[in-house]
Amino acid sequence: MPVLRQITSCQAPATTTLTRHTSARTLLWQGHVCHRHRHLLLQLTGASNLNSRATRPAPDPAPRCGTLHDHQPIDQAIESHARMWLQTPAEGTWAEQLTAAAALAVYTGDPQADALTEIARAAEDGPAARVLELLAQVETAAAVAARR
Template sequence: MPVLRQLTACSAPATQVVEGRSREKGRALQYRVEVCVRHRWLAQHWPGRCTKREPGGRCGTMADHRAYLQVVQSHVDTWILPLTAQDLHDDNVAAALRAAHQWMEDAYGSPATARGDLWYAVAAALGHAAWLAEALAAGLTAREEGERQVLAALSAAELIAGTACGR
């Protein structure tokens, strides 16, 4: 089942589609990203076949069919690492997300001293994703359900971060 992501807060219709496929026999669909003319630069981050289409869908919509760690790595590569300088090491999702959350909290403070409401919201969403990843690592939730919850929290954080960046 694909993970649905929203890379932008843009409500314009998508005019360009990028489809990434596996290199294995059968070339299974890995992801599908749809962007508008203004956000076509985002398509450069996603290797694959790029096609133009009649306006339709919503800009920034992504269906990600990859495995859990690949999707987490994608979040790290596309927005967490550039924003917080935190990377994924040894597939330790919980540690990477906790470090990214801590960086955001240090940068944007507590709710009482928040210097940017949207950036504080990104920090809160990353904190929630980190907490879920820690619960998953501790075995407090079933693997598949826990992974789904982590990816949903990361998707929410990604949309808020995109909004804060003006995408």
């Protein structure tokens, strides 16, 4: 089951869709954005430029801008959260990265600090799927806070 993420607070219908697969053609994620938020596809891929042939017009009816269906394993998913909003070191296991992110958020007084602390606790013994659901919720809040 993919995790449903919302990477913008934008209410516009998406106009562009980008799909990423592994080299073995396993679906990693599919994201939909409007024209104004098209640059976020670059951030999602971690690339410096986007091959425009890789994008397609959004399906009809268009999903809301910022809709992301994430099928990635948790370590890759956390990397993608880190590219979008999560401040975490790239070192360590995914649970260690989340613990470090929570500690940093508390230290800097980040508005997401309490939620990240809860996620770090869930990462200690919870299933990965639960951790990814919680991360998706905080990402949505972070997008609203950033007025993205």
